[in-house]
Amino acid sequence: MNGASSKLCFYCVEYKKVAKDYPLNYAFVDHEEITPRCYLHWQYECSNCKNMTHFNGIAWCSDCKEFTCLSCADEHMVKKKFLVYDYYYTIDCKKCNKPNPALDYAEFEGSHPFQIGNLVPIEDVVVWMPIHPEEAVSDQFPNPTWGANRVENMGNINTITRLESLEKADPKSVWDANAPNWAKNWSEGGDFNHKYFIIPEVLRLLDVKEAEKVLDVACGEGTVARHLANKGARVTGIDYSNMIDYATKRECEERSGINYLKSDSLKISETFGKESFDKIVCNMALMDIENYKSLLKQISEVLRESGTFVFSITHPCFAVPTTTTVRIPKDSQRNEDKIRIVKNYFEKKPTLVQGKSGSVNLLYFQRTISDYINALQEVNMVITEMSEPQASEELKEKFPRDTYLDMELVPYFLIVKVKKASEL
Numbered sequence: 149m150n151g152a153s154s155k156l157c158f159y160c161v162e163y164k165k166v167a168k169d170y171p172l173n174y175a176f177v178d179h180e181e182i183t184p185r186c187y188l189h190w191q192y193e194c195s196n197c198k199n200m201t202h203f204n205g206i207a208w209c210s211d212c213k214e215f216t217c218l219s220c221a222d223e224h225m226v227k228k229k230f231l232v233y234d235y236y237y238t239i240d241c242k243k244c245n246k247p248n249p250a251l252d253y254a255e256f257e258g259s260h261p262f263q264i265g266n267l268v269p270i271e272d273v274v275v276w277m278p279i280h281p282e283e284a285v286s287d288q289f290p291n292p293t294w295g296a297n298r299v300e301n302m303g304n305i306n307t308i309t310r311l312e313s314l315e316k317a318d319p320k321s322v323w324d325a326n327a328p329n330w331a332k333n334w335s336e337g338g339d340f341n342h343k344y345f346i347i348p349e350v351l352r353l354l355d356v357k358e359a360e361k362v363l364d365v366a367c368g369e370g371t372v373a374r375h376l377a378n379k380g381a382r383v384t385g386i387d388y389s390n391m392i393d394y395a396t397k398r399e400c401e402e403r404s405g406i407n408y409l410k411s412d413s414l415k416i417s418e419t420f421g422k423e424s425f426d427k428i429v430c431n432m433a434l435m436d437i438e439n440y441k442s443l444l445k446q447i448s449e450v451l452r453e454s455g456t457f458v459f460s461i462t463h464p465c466f467a468v469p470t471t472t473t474v475r476i477p478k479d480s481q482r483n484e485d486k487i488r489i490v491k492n493y494f495e496k497k498p499t500l501v502q503g504k505s506g507s508v509n510l511l512y513f514q515r516t517i518s519d520y521i522n523a524l525q526e527v528n529m530v531i532t533e534m535s536e537p538q539a540s541e542e543l544k545e546k547f548p549r550d551t552y553l554d555m556e557l558v559p560y561f562l563i564v565k566v567k568k569a570s571e572l
């Protein structure tokens with residue numbers, strides 16, 4: 149048997165965050181695991197199948213004096229808060245059929261075989277005897293030490309907050325606050341992602357021709373609008389945040405014939421006549437707009453029949469807030485140490501993502517891919533092409549830090565080309 153290590157047990161430390169009187173045991177072997185465990189929180193042998201099972205997947209029957217693991221009998225979920233959890237399992241005793249709680253809950257309620265004297269630990273462990281179990285319940289759920297959250301807290305870069313309402317953060321004020329920093333740090337042609345992944349695909353899919361009338365919805369500081377004007381399109385840019393002030397200023401300094409309008413994108417059907425534009429683009433903004441269905445409806449109205457609409461968004465599956473990234477160890481600079489955690493694709497609450505100090509904050513409205521597809525369908529728009537940009541060999545050679553084992557593996561952006569169908 150290996151001796152005690154210098155590391156504390158992962159579970160003991162975790163439980164102590166909620167139960168202040170929780171005794172800390174040392175992990176029983178010295179190895180490089182991120183979750184070293186004490187004997188109490190190790191594995192127990194099933195009396196039936198003889199397999200060793202994690203303590204949260206095996207139950208003790210005090211009547212039969214036997215362990216039954218989850219593979220040997222039926223189990224039942226019980227919704228109840230304890231420690232950092234909001235449920236536990238009972239497992240039917242293989243012998244008498246009595247449902248007994250798995251050992252994590254048994255320890256909390258004081259029915260663990262070590263606590264009630266049915267068994268005596270062979271190893272040296274201090275066993276917790278909960279006196280006030282009602283105090284050992286986290287008032288916060290999900291608790292920061294729960295499930296994916298505990299991994300995320302090992303090295304998260306952004307602070308992600310799901311909002312119950314938009315009282316504390318509305319899209320316009322978030323973008324107004326971002327505007328000065330964004331304009332200052334935004335290099336010509338955009339940041340790395342825009343330059344190499346987003347804009348080339350947006351331009352390819354939009355495929356503007358000389359003299360075409362193009363509307364840039366939520367145009368921000370005008371990067372895409374200027375690209376389109378350079379190709380000879382007659383461009384109108386609309387945006388209600390202070391971002392557009394930078395676009396207007398730029399237009400005054402070096403005229404490229406773009407018509408900027410500081411106005412709400414959700415009023416385009418009031419501002420422009422039906423079928424006013426040959427093409428419409430909405431670059432990296434749809435996921436920041438709460439009423440996307442109304443916007444898509446209005447886009448369909450002001451777009452001519454058979455006209456093209458192209459939008460780019462952060463990827464609904466692989467980008468923040470659905471997927472977050474941590475590095476373990478958190479100071480590692482190698483990309484294979486970047487671990488992606490898919491948190492909740494179906495979470496529809498608005499989400500505030502606060503970047504490192506000085507960078508921009510973002511307010512997202514998470515939607516599924518089917519939400520977008522169905523919303524387009526409802527307003528007579530048909531998807532003709534989708535693009536999920538992947539790092540090319542050339543980009544990997546030029547920018548390995550950003551691409552190798554990173555943007556070559558997952559798409560962070562989704563770009564969609566849509567055609568307005570003829571009226572039925």
Ligand SMILES: [Zn+2]
Binds near residue numbers: 159189
């Ligand atoms: Zn422990």
Ligand SMILES: [Zn+2]
Binds near residue numbers: 195197198216220
């Ligand atoms: Zn078993």
Ligand SMILES: [Zn+2]
Binds near residue numbers: 209213241242
């Ligand atoms: Zn039994």
